[in-house]
Amino acid sequence: MSLIVKKFGGSSVANAERVFNVANRVIEDYKKGNDIVVVVSAQGDTTDDLIEKALEINPDGCSKRELDMLLSAGEQISISLLAMAIEKLGYPAVSLLGWQAGFKTDSNYSAARIKSVDPERIRAELDKKNIVVVAGFQGTNKFDDITTLGRGGSDTSAVAIAAAMNADLCQIYTDVDGVYTADPRIVKNAQKMNEISYEEMLELATLGAQVLNNRSVEMAKKYGIELEVLSSLEKKPGTIVKEYVSMEKMLIKGVAKDNNVSRISVVGLEDVPGVAFKLFNMLAAKKINIDIILQSVGRDGTKDITFTVPKDQRATTIDIINNAKQSLKFIDVFFDDNVSKISIVGAGMETHPGVAAKMFEALFDSDVNIQMISTSEIKISVLIDINDSEKAVNAVHSKFID
Amino acid sequence: MSLIVKKFGGSSVANAERVFNVANRVIEDYKKGNDIVVVVSAQGDTTDDLIEKALEINPDGCSKRELDMLLSAGEQISISLLAMAIEKLGYPAVSLLGWQAGFKTDSNYSAARIKSVDPERIRAELDKKNIVVVAGFQGTNKFDDITTLGRGGSDTSAVAIAAAMNADLCQIYTDVDGVYTADPRIVKNAQKMNEISYEEMLELATLGAQVLNNRSVEMAKKYGIELEVLSSLEKKPGTIVKEYVSMEKMLIKGVAKDNNVSRISVVGLEDVPGVAFKLFNMLAAKKINIDIILQSVGRDGTKDITFTVPKDQRATTIDIINNAKQSLKFIDVFFDDNVSKISIVGAGMETHPGVAAKMFEALFDSDVNIQMISTSEIKISVLIDINDSEKAVNAVHSKFID
Numbered sequence: 021m022s023l024i025v026k027k028f029g030g031s032s033v034a035n036a037e038r039v040f041n042v043a044n045r046v047i048e049d050y051k052k053g054n055d056i057v058v059v060v061s062a063q064g065d066t067t068d069d070l071i072e073k074a075l076e077i078n079p080d081g082c083s084k085r086e087l088d089m090l091l092s093a094g095e096q097i098s099i100s101l102l103a104m105a106i107e108k109l110g111y112p113a114v115s116l117l118g119w120q121a122g123f124k125t126d127s128n129y130s131a132a133r134i135k136s137v138d139p140e141r142i143r144a145e146l147d148k149k150n151i152v153v154v155a156g157f158q159g160t161n162k163f164d165d166i167t168t169l170g171r172g173g174s175d176t177s178a179v180a181i182a183a184a185m186n187a188d189l190c191q192i193y194t195d196v197d198g199v200y201t202a203d204p205r206i207v208k209n210a211q212k213m214n215e216i217s218y219e220e221m222l223e224l225a226t227l228g229a230q231v232l233n234n235r236s237v238e239m240a241k242k243y244g245i246e247l248e249v250l251s252s253l254e255k256k257p258g259t260i261v262k263e264y265v266s267m268e269k270m271l272i273k274g275v276a277k278d279n280n281v282s283r284i285s286v287v288g289l290e291d292v293p294g295v296a297f298k299l300f301n302m303l304a305a306k307k308i309n310i311d312i313i314l315q316s317v318g319r320d321g322t323k324d325i326t327f328t329v330p331k332d333q334r335a336t337t338i339d340i341i342n343n344a345k346q347s348l349k350f351i352d353v354f355f356d357d358n359v360s361k362i363s364i365v366g367a368g369m370e371t372h373p374g375v376a377a378k379m380f381e382a383l384f385d386s387d388v389n390i391q392m393i394s395t396s397e398i399k400i401s402v403l404i405d406i407n408d409s410e411k412a413v414n415a416v417h418s419k420f421i422d
Numbered sequence: 423m424s425l426i427v428k429k430f431g432g433s434s435v436a437n438a439e440r441v442f443n444v445a446n447r448v449i450e451d452y453k454k455g456n457d458i459v460v461v462v463s464a465q466g467d468t469t470d471d472l473i474e475k476a477l478e479i480n481p482d483g484c485s486k487r488e489l490d491m492l493l494s495a496g497e498q499i500s501i502s503l504l505a506m507a508i509e510k511l512g513y514p515a516v517s518l519l520g521w522q523a524g525f526k527t528d529s530n531y532s533a534a535r536i537k538s539v540d541p542e543r544i545r546a547e548l549d550k551k552n553i554v555v556v557a558g559f560q561g562t563n564k565f566d567d568i569t570t571l572g573r574g575g576s577d578t579s580a581v582a583i584a585a586a587m588n589a590d591l592c593q594i595y596t597d598v599d600g601v602y603t604a605d606p607r608i609v610k611n612a613q614k615m616n617e618i619s620y621e622e623m624l625e626l627a628t629l630g631a632q633v634l635n636n637r638s639v640e641m642a643k644k645y646g647i648e649l650e651v652l653s654s655l656e657k658k659p660g661t662i663v664k665e666y667v668s669m670e671k672m673l674i675k676g677v678a679k680d681n682n683v684s685r686i687s688v689v690g691l692e693d694v695p696g697v698a699f700k701l702f703n704m705l706a707a708k709k710i711n712i713d714i715i716l717q718s719v720g721r722d723g724t725k726d727i728t729f730t731v732p733k734d735q736r737a738t739t740i741d742i743i744n745n746a747k748q749s750l751k752f753i754d755v756f757f758d759d760n761v762s763k764i765s766i767v768g769a770g771m772e773t774h775p776g777v778a779a780k781m782f783e784a785l786f787d788s789d790v791n792i793q794m795i796s797t798s799e800i801k802i803s804v805l806i807d808i809n810d811s812e813k814a815v816n817a818v819h820s821k822f823i824d
Contacts, residue, residue: 036478073503076438082506089517090502093495100492101475104484115491120566141566164522164543 022188027059027178032252033098034064043105055146059156059178062094084129088168095155103153115153123159125167132167137184175236183243197251198259202275207417217264220273223365223399227276264367272366272420277413279360282334285326288351312394360409363401382419388412424590429461429580434654435500436466445507457548461558461580464496486531490570497557505555516547517555525561527569534569539586577638585645599653600661604677609819619666622675625767625801629678666769674768674822679815684736685761687728690753714796762811765803784821790814
């Protein structure tokens with residue numbers, strides 16, 4: 021008998037038919053004698069509908085405390101419906117809200133972090149042989165006010181329960197049937213992986229593979245929870261995300277493309293110590309997510325710094341920099357939204373020289389110009405023109421994986 | 423400075439425009455320096471929409487625990503939207519769910535009774551000068567599970583808060599602008615009352631005046647909370663419901679009509695002691711609400727018992743009686759759905775002889791036949807043909823009030 025935590029997203033419970041599909045998937049494993057905790061998100065477009073209601077009241081943005089109160093009603097609806105469906109099929113179920121399931125968070129409304137999960141109530145319900153349906157995405161803070169974990173937070177809810185209860189497996193059901201070596205919509209030879217390490221998954225998630233929420237992978241890694249990414253519709257094994265064990269031969273695990281990136285160049289900065297620190301410290305204070313950074317060699321007493329940010333932070337970043345023109349002392353600042361980041365990910369890369377060269381060769385052969393390069397122990401990323409992105413992903417995938 | 427509890431129903435917060443209307447009404451009294459607690463129901467048809475979702479999952483009826491979990495999401499949406507609207511207008515507000523506002527109930531899901539209200543959190547928010555918006559209709563039981571008070575329960579929520587906090591006034595905002603001497607849609611000379619006692623209001627509510635939920639009036643009476651029934655749209659004083667003080671002259675407070683009634687006759691019962699007890703004890707065990715009872719004088723060793731029940735309990739009642747034919751020993755049972763109960767209500771009635779005669783005279787003058795009569799200290803009811811009901815209400819109203 022195992023304890024299995026399962027997470028289903030909003031599209032998996034979008035209507036009564038799909039709710040029953042989820043109920044059946046859950047019951048299947050329950051009938052085998054397993055203890056089952058199911059975490060669900062709000063139905064289909066519920067969250068968007070609720071946000072719409074809030075915007076009608078205040079288009080300028082409501083208080084986040086009240087927004088969290090509003091949005092958390094979405095999961096309340098989906099958990100009760102799923103519990104009803106399980107009961108209708110003849111099996112015992114009980115739904116629990118975030119606070120009932122013991123989720124304690126900080127008070128960062130709309131993007132709260134889980135501080136602890138007290139699984140006492142969940143355990144009591146499992147002992148009564150109930151299938152326990154838990155509202156993802158939500159908890160309460162020290163004031164007993166409702167908080168939400170931010171979009172995609174239901175993955176994190178599932179992993180947090182799995183960690184707190186030392187579950188045997190945490191299954192994340194999605195629209196896709198696993199983690200692929202590249203986006204199957206772009207690369208026709210993309211292959212599904214049976215296994216991938218936390219680190220590789222983290223790099224792929226960061227790079228826009230959008231299969232798993234990043235925070236959930238970080239938490240799974242921290243507590244050693246084995247994740248399985250699998251299809252909510254087809255019944256077949258998915259991809260297991262687990263501890264990196266050892267790696268005889270270097271293996272490129274995937275090629276990812278991220279178009280949600282803008283390149284910003286600050287030109288003509290004084291070539292003195294502390295300039296980069298001053299710039300990035302200022303941006304960090306405003307919570308700007310910096311990715312690739314490139315600094316030119318100083319010449320004529322000035323230097324240029326180029327870096328990338330998510331597209332939706334580009335305008336803010338430019339404002340921050342322009343407002344600091346006096347203290348930063350630079351000549352001009354430019355940006356380019358028409359860029360794409362292509363990355364290869366694979367544990368063991370650092371012990372295999374020539375990987376970067378092989379990637380650059382693939383791009384050169386396809387006539388793709390590289391604007392920036394960034395490397396880590398298990399990742400190599402390049403910034404290229406957005407119009408070349410699909411061509412580049414296919415070229416790199418062919419070189420390493422096909 | 424007073425503490426005022428205000429309650430707004432679902433139609434009062436049905437859309438963004440109406441939510442702002444409520445926000446403005448609330449702010450008006452807040453600006454005068456009062457502490458304000460607002461209790462709201464779910465928006466317009468939200469409850470019906472949620473019930474529809476549940477029926478899609480299980481047309482045979484879901485578990486009531488899960489139904490309460492589902493339905494309570496309705497108020498969660500409306501309280502957060504109202505708090506957002508108040509904030510948008512520049513005033514501080516905080517929304518609280520039933521459990522956050524300290525509502526403890528029994529475990530009778532879907533029709534729970536309030537056991538206690540711990541107003542600690544509400545008081546703390548008032549101390550911070552917040553307008554406190556509380557979800558009506560809901561609480562939690564001793565298992566920390568969500569319960570609902572049943573339809574109309576938001577009135578009770580408001581009165582319970584007023585009682586727990588010793589509020590100066592509890593205002594119930596409705597579609598009508600107060601309590602009338604008769605239904606203004608039927609009797610064109612119906613007059614709005616400035617004041618009415620709890621007892622009179624209870625009789626009127628029972629009689630189908632449908633202005634206030636009965637449980638809320640009972641609770642207000644028990645704790646001596648002054649209620650005001652007033653319009654959510656028009657700004658004018660409503661009707662105050664309060665302790666019956668003293669009554670110099672007899673005053674008929676209202677004429678009510680109730681068409682939700684069926685007459686049942688059990689014919690040819692043995693004329694021996696204990697027959698009526700056996701019959702009504704059996705019906706009470708099945709929770710049938712008996713109203714007027716009439717027993718014929720025994721003749722030929724048999725007697726007949728006639729009584730009224732709500733229309734939706736008529737079929738069950740007939741079944742119960744037929745199933746007990748052996749033990750009850752009667753000849754036949756009949757029913758009539760085409761009846762209406764007309765009542766006059768007024769404290770002090772018992773000390774003024776001739777009131778009943780005056781009522782019967784009005785009916786006689788209008789050629790209305792009386793089928794049954796029932797009297798209490800502050801009420802006289804008659805059962806008549808349903809086709810005569812409007813004529814009868816007008817005739818009686820003219821006689822006593824016009």
